[in-house]
Amino acid sequence: MKFGYTILYVPDVAASLAFFEKAFGLTRRFFADTGDYGELETGATTLSFASQDLALSHHAAGYVFASGSDKPLGVEIALVAEDVEAAHAVALAAGATELAPPKAMPWGQTVSFIRCPDGTLVELCTPVGG
Numbered sequence: 001m002k003f004g005y006t007i008l009y010v011p012d013v014a015a016s017l018a019f020f021e022k023a024f025g026l027t028r029r030f031f032a033d034t035g036d037y038g039e040l041e042t043g044a045t046t047l048s049f050a051s052q053d054l055a056l057s058h059h060a061a062g063y064v065f066a067s068g069s070d071k072p073l074g075v076e077i078a079l080v081a082e083d084v085e086a087a088h089a090v091a092l093a094a095g096a097t098e099l100a101p102p103k104a105m106p107w108g109q110t111v112s113f114i115r116c117p118d119g120t121l122v123e124l125c126t127p128v129g130g
Contacts, residue, residue, distance in 0.1 A: 009065055020116075099115055110126045
């Protein structure tokens with residue numbers, strides 16, 4: 001078994017793809033003609049976005065969507081960057097909300113936390129041990 005996808009359920013797939021492209025420099029791999037699913041180039045594991053309507057078609061009992069929650073959900077996407085301070089500033093300029101500014105951690109990593117316009121919690125961090 002291997003980890004293949006993280007799929008974020010968002011109100012507007014095209015807007016989330018565009019934000020991640022602008023804020024983090026990721027490139028689009030796929031966007032469905034229906035507009036309800038898209039993927040970004042992120043390496044071995046795929047970061048995907050699906051519409052909330054598509055999510056509900058799979059599980060009609062519903063979800064707690066990040067976009068509808070005042071607080072971030074208890075899950076994050078971590079993106080590794082050599083320069084967290086610069087990446088953090090670009091994300092804020094693209095429309096993210098700052099949750100925690102860049103901070104050097106005792107184990108040597110620099111981390112920051114932002115919330116995307118679609119509600120997704122993102123940690124920006126330097127490589128562990130780097």
